[in-house]
Amino acid sequence: MRRKLVVGNWKMHLTRDEAASLVGALQENFVETDAEVGVCPAYLSIGIVRRIMEGAPIALGAQDVFWLDQGAFTGQVSASMLRDAGVTMCLVGHSETRGRFGKLDVPESTVGYFAETDETVNLKIKALLKHGVAPILCVGETLEEREADRTDSVIQSQLRGALAGIAEFKNGVVAYEPVWAIGTGKTCDASEASRVCGVVRAALRDILGAQADSVRILYGGSVNAGNAKELFSQKDI
Template structure:
């Protein structure tokens, strides 16, 4: 079966002001002069989506949101609907990031509802799953991630564009990474669970690795079987670092 292009997605988290769009311009200029074999996306704070989409217009860089509401519209002060993200220029959205699960109490059902809302609005959700350090140390990593996949992917995603991102919670922003064997084990488990949940049609859906991906470890991680890209945090804020990861794909 043909392998889909890898997806390298940058998650800016709660970072970025208008001045930081200069880094996006630099990235766009650099990509225009380079042969790139992967998809590239940036997910800035919602305040920058429209301006970043304008900056990236005409380039290969796709723009995404970092979260969306499960609701289409209504009296939900402070929330942003998937349709609003699309209206601002987004084509993707991250849902279920560990910082939302851990810090905002989002469970699998909430993540599934958000993923379905995103897909209905024409956005491709990047559905995040991953275990805590305690779960890893007690041998529960594969089962925890399998359960999250089964419960966080709505059946409505069958035949639609989406991605799954495996991000071990204990590796995010810590500089720690699992071994390559651990990454492969979990990615294979994710693929099996995706197929069990949604059928063989998801055999080419990319499974991204996220968790302290940097220029100096990107190539070896991206070469691991079933790793279909990367969800990059801090290293996506600087064009030079992000470009090095893109080139590693």
């Protein structure tokens, strides 16, 4: 049976002190659960969050990774560095690193800075698997793609590209995050979210075979205390 997973992506929020305060409050108010819980702080907060969470049933994640172990790649962080820092899971292919924004907070002319592709996502997944860090592969469609009835084909294409040449997606996770629902306050209807997660499962079976049934599929996009229970009750989420 697949264990439920809840992961908080803190994005580019919180100073080190603020991150320490938040994770301290999370520990203090943590309710014992059968679900696995993880947080993905900004790089600079990983160390202090790890120290405060030591011994707690909360996994430490990162928000991105570079695919080579070392080299002249200014500003990048490798999978081996993340592993050394205590990270056990890492987001890859998030719509924001792909330059696909539901709510655009930067000038449109600068979106090209965020240039993630299926090929780079694939390289990052391979690097994470090599170093024993669980990839959380993010997929999702824009509002324009949804309105053009391309949701399923876009997600299937993203999965095929990201998992090309990967025989074993060990401990890997897929997160379905409709771009139009991220940070906008809009949430995909629970039944539709479940349907799309079923599309993800079927595509994973085509790509990975029987091991696809053990892959956990998350839903992300304006999830909150009011809608989480209904989303969690869906078959493939």
